[in-house]
Every structure is written in structure tokens, then in C-alpha cells.
Amino acid sequence: MxxxxxxxxxxxxxxxxxxxxxxxxxxxxxxxxxxxxxxxxxxxxxxxxxxxxxxxxxxxxxxxxxxxxxxxxxxxxxxxxxxxxxxxxxxxxxxxxxxxxxxxxxxxxxxxxxxxxxxxxxxxxxxxxxxxxxxxxxxxxxxxxxxxxxxxxxxxxxxxxxxxxxxxxxxxxxxxxxxxxxxxxxxxxxxxxxxxxxxxxxxxxxxxxxxxLKEIRHPHKIVTTWGGGQGIDHPNIKLLDHKDDKRVYRFQGGSDILLQLLRDANLEDFTVENESLEEQFMDLYGKDEPQ
Structure with a gap:
């Protein structure tokens, strides 16, 4: 109601x-x-x-x-x-x-x-x-x-x-x-x-x-270091930042999909952590901030 x-x-x-x-x-x-x-x-x-x-x-x-x-x-x-x-x-x-x-x-x-x-x-x-x-x-x-x-x-x-x-x-x-x-x-x-x-x-x-927030309680932030290749391309993943050989993604979906994407990517190193609401807030509002 x-x-x-x-x-x-x-x-x-x-x-x-x-x-x-x-x-x-x-x-x-x-x-x-x-x-x-x-x-x-x-x-x-x-x-x-x-x-x-x-x-x-x-x-x-x-x-x-x-x-x-x-x-x-x-x-x-x-x-x-x-x-x-x-x-x-x-x-x-x-x-x-x-x-x-x-x-x-x-x-x-x-x-x-x-x-x-x-x-x-x-x-x-x-x-x-x-x-x-x-x-x-x-x-x-x-x-x-x-x-x-x-x-x-x-x-x-x-x-x-x-x-x-x-x-x-x-x-x-x-x-x-x-x-x-x-x-x-x-x-x-x-x-x-x-x-x-x-x-x-x-x-x-x-x-x-x-x-x-129940549906996105724990979206994942992925920080990758590339050993070569292209980026991770999938409907459940969004590129947030790209500098030199480091890329930062947001992923929402099942862990089995994420594991497969990471397995298929040619990565030198990566970290996966739960994203906070503050990071999502900055993604929505930080675009107009002076650099």
C-alpha cells in the first residue's frame, strides 16, 4: 500500500x-x-x-x-x-x-x-x-x-x-x-x-x-590492471574510469557471471569490492564537478 x-x-x-x-x-x-x-x-x-x-x-x-x-x-x-x-x-x-x-x-x-x-x-x-x-x-x-x-x-x-x-x-x-x-x-x-x-x-x-537498495545492496566495484587486450564488455558492467592500464568498473549481477568475465579477461591483477552508496552518489552528481 x-x-x-x-x-x-x-x-x-x-x-x-x-x-x-x-x-x-x-x-x-x-x-x-x-x-x-x-x-x-x-x-x-x-x-x-x-x-x-x-x-x-x-x-x-x-x-x-x-x-x-x-x-x-x-x-x-x-x-x-x-x-x-x-x-x-x-x-x-x-x-x-x-x-x-x-x-x-x-x-x-x-x-x-x-x-x-x-x-x-x-x-x-x-x-x-x-x-x-x-x-x-x-x-x-x-x-x-x-x-x-x-x-x-x-x-x-x-x-x-x-x-x-x-x-x-x-x-x-x-x-x-x-x-x-x-x-x-x-x-x-x-x-x-x-x-x-x-x-x-x-x-x-x-x-x-x-x-x-535491496536489489543493489552490494554492487561490485572492480579495479583491474591490464596485461593487454580490450576492456570487459557486458550489459551488467559499466566502465567508471580508465587511466593508463587501470580500469574501474561497476558490476551488478550474479557472481558466476562476474567470475566468467574475469576468467576470460587478460588481466595482470584485479580487486573486487562492494560499492558504497556514496560512490554511486558521486557517479550521479560528480559529473558536473570542476576537475
């Missing part, structure tokens, strides 16, 4: 086109990654989903409800963690959680208490007294305490120490296993690769690709 559906969303600010064409869907129980360089359109897309800004074109729904016309209803079952957390400065953590709780139809005090203990929050401190990490943890607890059906996170681990990052993703995995849909915008490609099911790559306001 699809819970978030985005069809050709656009957003322009006078002459500036912030989002040109964004389409993807998030399924029930899925952790969906949303990645791209700064200014690519990630936060703008999220703001349109939450009806903080109006789209200039296209259409989006969350659980079948229109993000513009039915925004109030959507917010009753959606948790949101912003990249930059801003709450009322002179309210305590407990007051902020109680205020957040009142936006929903039921009291979720017990869940808020559980999450506060998990993330080691001090109830008594006022918001302005908190470190960046504790401000982010306050936003996490407020977003998750109401047991939302959909969670939207914009750079949620900024400011969190490694232990709290691990606890957050353990909690998100638990939520996803219970059917919660999670949209995760992040610059941390390692966490996207480790925890997400699929990922959308955005650049200059357009979706470049939507990739199932």
Missing part, C-alpha cells in the same frame, strides 16, 4: 525554480531515503508535503489525502522532525511535550515518557538551555510520541551523538516493522544505505533515479 504519493511537484519563487519535477511514492512500512546536494530541492519538497508552502504545480497525497486541501487531517497522523529545531524558548521540555500532545485526539503521555527515557531527555530544562543535540531529541520525542502513521524526517541526526543516532534508527526500524511509513532526507549516505529500503536521488529540483 502506498502512503505518500508525489506526482510532478513543482515550486518556483518568481524566476527561481526550486523544484521542477518530483515524483516518487513511499510504501507502508518502508524507510525511504531522499538524498541530494544542498539546494537540490529536498527541504522544499518536504515543506510542500506538510503544506508549509504551496506547490506551483503537481499533486501529492499522504494516506490518500490531498496535502493542500486536507492538511489538517494529515497532521493528525504525521510526525515531523525538522533539520533546524525551533520551539518556544522559555518552555521546558515537559511543557513542550504536553503542548505537542494536545494537537492530537488522544493522550500519548506513556509513549512520551518511554521515548524521553530512551533519548535521555531532561524534562526540567527550558528549551533555550538545551544543546543542539538535546533540541533535536526533543523534536524526535514530540514527533514520535503520538504514534504517527507517517514520519517525515529532514536531517534528523544532525547534532546527535553516535549512540543517540543508533537509538533513533533502532526505533525507526521498529516503527517501520509495525507499518509506519518513513521519509528520511539525509546527507549521511552511510545511514541511508544501512537503514533505507529505497532511495530517491534529486538534483536541481528533478528526480534523477529511484533505487531499490
Amino acid at each position: 502506498v502512503t505518500i504519493q508525489i506526482n510532478h511537484l513543482k515550486k518556483n519563487y518568481r524566476k527561481h525554480l526550486a523544484v521542477e519535477d518530483v515524483s516518487f511514492s513511499v510504501k507502508e512500512g518502508e524507510i525511504f531515503g531522499f538524498v541530494g546536494p544542498n539546494g537540490a530541492g529536498k527541504s522544499t519538497t518536504i515543506k510542500m508535503l506538510l503544506n508549509f508552502i504551496f506547490p506551483s504545480g503537481g499533486h501529492a497525497t499522504i494516506c490518500g489525502k490531498d496535502v493542500v486541501k486536507e492538511s489538517d487531517e494529515i497532521k493528525r497522523f504525521t510526525g515531523y522532525i525538522p533539520s533546524d529545531v525551533r520551539f518556544y524558548e522559555h518552555m521546558t521540555v515537559r511543557e513542550l511535550m504536553n503542548a505537542s500532545n494536545r494537537f492530537y485526539d488522544h493522550s500519548y503521555q506513556e509513549e512520551a515518557e518511554r521515548l524521553s527515557k530512551l533519548f535521555e531527555l531532561d524534562y526540567t530544562k527550558k528549551f533555550y538551555e538545551l544543546s543542539m543535540g538535546n533540541k533535536k531529541k526533543t523534536a524526535i520525542v514530540c514527533a514520535l510520541a503520538a504514534r504517527p502513521r507517517v514520519i517525515i524526517l529532514d536531517e534528523p541526526t544532525n547534532g546527535l551523538d553516535p549512540m543517540m543516532q543508533k537509538r533513533l534508527f533502532t526505533e525507526l526500524k521498529r516503527q517501520a516493522e509495525s507499518g509506519v511509513s518513513i521519509l528520511l532526507s539525509s546527507h549521511n549516505l552511510g545511514e541511508v544505505q544501512e537503514y533505507c529500503d529505497r532511495v530517491a536521488f534529486i538534483k536541481n529540483g528533478k528526480i534523477l533515479a529511484v533505487t531499490d
Whole structure:
């Protein structure tokens, strides 16, 4: 079942086109990654989903409800963690959680208490007294305490120490296993690769690709040193770099095919390793970088 559906969303600010064409869907129980360089359109897309800004074109729904016309209803079952957390400065953590709780139809005090203990929050401190990490943890607890059906996170681990990052993703995995849909915008490609099911790559306001990480969890990078001959030519292999007698390939397919290709090639030496999402990211985005 699809819970978030985005069809050709656009957003322009006078002459500036912030989002040109964004389409993807998030399924029930899925952790969906949303990645791209700064200014690519990630936060703008999220703001349109939450009806903080109006789209200039296209259409989006969350659980079948229109993000513009039915925004109030959507917010009753959606948790949101912003990249930059801003709450009322002179309210305590407990007051902020109680205020957040009142936006929903039921009291979720017990869940808020559980999450506060998990993330080691001090109830008594006022918001302005908190470190960046504790401000982010306050936003996490407020977003998750109401047991939302959909969670939207914009750079949620900024400011969190490694232990709290691990606890957050353990909690998100638990939520996803219970059917919660999670949209995760992040610059941390390692966490996207480790925890997400699929990922959308955005650049200059357009979706470049939507990739199932289960299918490409371990594409192989092959570095070869040639003793002669031509390159490896096969539909499952792509030449990434070629300098002197060294070639770098990406291979996706069965190990039996790879072994046969390496056996048939006239190689002086070769190495085979699993390729990271970061390397795929650079392949998509690094083409326009100055040399």
C-alpha cells in the first residue's frame, strides 16, 4: 500500500525554480531515503508535503489525502522532525511535550515518557538551555510520541551523538516493522544505505533515479590492471574510469557471471569490492564537478 504519493511537484519563487519535477511514492512500512546536494530541492519538497508552502504545480497525497486541501487531517497522523529545531524558548521540555500532545485526539503521555527515557531527555530544562543535540531529541520525542502513521524526517541526526543516532534508527526500524511509513532526507549516505529500503536521488529540483537498495545492496566495484587486450564488455558492467592500464568498473549481477568475465579477461591483477552508496552518489552528481 502506498502512503505518500508525489506526482510532478513543482515550486518556483518568481524566476527561481526550486523544484521542477518530483515524483516518487513511499510504501507502508518502508524507510525511504531522499538524498541530494544542498539546494537540490529536498527541504522544499518536504515543506510542500506538510503544506508549509504551496506547490506551483503537481499533486501529492499522504494516506490518500490531498496535502493542500486536507492538511489538517494529515497532521493528525504525521510526525515531523525538522533539520533546524525551533520551539518556544522559555518552555521546558515537559511543557513542550504536553503542548505537542494536545494537537492530537488522544493522550500519548506513556509513549512520551518511554521515548524521553530512551533519548535521555531532561524534562526540567527550558528549551533555550538545551544543546543542539538535546533540541533535536526533543523534536524526535514530540514527533514520535503520538504514534504517527507517517514520519517525515529532514536531517534528523544532525547534532546527535553516535549512540543517540543508533537509538533513533533502532526505533525507526521498529516503527517501520509495525507499518509506519518513513521519509528520511539525509546527507549521511552511510545511514541511508544501512537503514533505507529505497532511495530517491534529486538534483536541481528533478528526480534523477529511484533505487531499490535491496536489489543493489552490494554492487561490485572492480579495479583491474591490464596485461593487454580490450576492456570487459557486458550489459551488467559499466566502465567508471580508465587511466593508463587501470580500469574501474561497476558490476551488478550474479557472481558466476562476474567470475566468467574475469576468467576470460587478460588481466595482470584485479580487486573486487562492494560499492558504497556514496560512490554511486558521486557517479550521479560528480559529473558536473570542476576537475
